[in-house]
Amino acid sequence: MNGGHWSDDDLVGRLYGAGPDDAHLTDCPECAQRWQSLIEKRERILEPPNLPETFLASQRREVQRRLARPGKSVHWLSLAAAGATAGVVMLAVLLHRPAPAPAPETADRELFTAVYSLVQSDEPEAVQPIRALFEVEP
Amino acid sequence: MGVVAGQLEGTSPDAARPIDFDAWMRAEQRRTFLLCFRFLREWDEADTATQEVFLKAYKAFESGRSEDLQDPAKWLTRVAVNTCLDRLRSRRWQFWRKRPDPDDERVILALAPDAAPSAEDRLFAREIYGRLAAALERLSERQRSVFVLRHFEDLSLGEIGEILQLEIGTVKVHMSRAVAKLREELRDLYFGPGRGERRT
Numbered sequence: 568m569n570g571g572h573w574s575d576d577d578l579v580g581r582l583y584g585a586g587p588d589d590a591h592l593t594d595c596p597e598c599a600q601r602w603q604s605l606i607e608k609r610e611r612i613l614e615p616p617n618l619p620e621t622f623l624a625s626q627r628r629e630v631q632r633r634l635a636r637p638g639k640s641v642h643w644l645s646l647a648a649a650g651a652t653a654g655v656v657m658l659a660v661l662l663h664r665p666a667p668a669p670a671p672e673t674a675d676r677e678l679f680t681a682v683y684s685l686v687q688s689d690e691p692e693a694v695q696p697i698r699a700l701f702e703v704e705p
Numbered sequence: 706m707g708v709v710a711g712q713l714e715g716t717s718p719d720a721a722r723p724i725d726f727d728a729w730m731r732a733e734q735r736r737t738f739l740l741c742f743r744f745l746r747e748w749d750e751a752d753t754a755t756q757e758v759f760l761k762a763y764k765a766f767e768s769g770r771s772e773d774l775q776d777p778a779k780w781l782t783r784v785a786v787n788t789c790l791d792r793l794r795s796r797r798w799q800f801w802r803k804r805p806d807p808d809d810e811r812v813i814l815a816l817a818p819d820a821a822p823s824a825e826d827r828l829f830a831r832e833i834y835g836r837l838a839a840a841l842e843r844l845s846e847r848q849r850s851v852f853v854l855r856h857f858e859d860l861s862l863g864e865i866g867e868i869l870q871l872e873i874g875t876v877k878v879h880m881s882r883a884v885a886k887l888r889e890e891l892r893d894l895y896f897g898p899g900r901g902e903r904r905t
Binding site: 583 | 763888
């Protein structure tokens, strides 16, 4: 609202139930007239458009056709088909699963040897390169 | 109905009398399709949604869920709105359909009523309708539902609340936001182009 009269936005808002909600329209003849013409305009705008009767008839036929379809049996058939497909996929996965690789025994043995030698050594591993500097070549 | 169902011996919502489903569908079909079209903005989508709505209605009549059907027109509107919202949600993932088909846009413009007297005014009304329809896409689901039901179906805020199962205060909030977003399009629709915002 601005000054004495409602703005166009106020009127449009009121038309949609989102505008000012006071008694101004009953007190102000000018705004009441604008409000009335807005309501008339809306009625003209809302005249329903014509839809082709051929389209509506074909839509009704389609509804009838879908109602005639045995919905439940189709439903169970589709469920059964989905179950069968899932079963085939699971079977295929089980049949084609690769055999587990044999345990690498030698690798384990080498690992244990290396760990054992480290534990048995008196000096830390980092010293070994330094020792090499003082070794005399034959 | 027709060859398929003949006259459906369902329970009428207001009394225990048989209802002619075919006649009822004929009476509600145009309104339901236009409602769906205004939500979905695609002819084929609205066609499919309308069919779904009547299939659900038929099943409801058949099962005699009379508590749903005290007011069949309102109930049908609720089913149509929910069906459209479901379709809109599933459409979110289909980003390539963001823009409606050009043919559908032409249909949207053609659906604008020809109430204005001159060719120029008619053209203007159609242009505004096209813009309004495009602007509806910017609204959230709830805002669009509330606005479409108010603007096109001419329902009161209370009726909209019943259909969408919302408090009337919530409906008002959604409506205020919708109108704020559509302000320019609505002003043109009611007052014509180049009209000043304020009066003093």
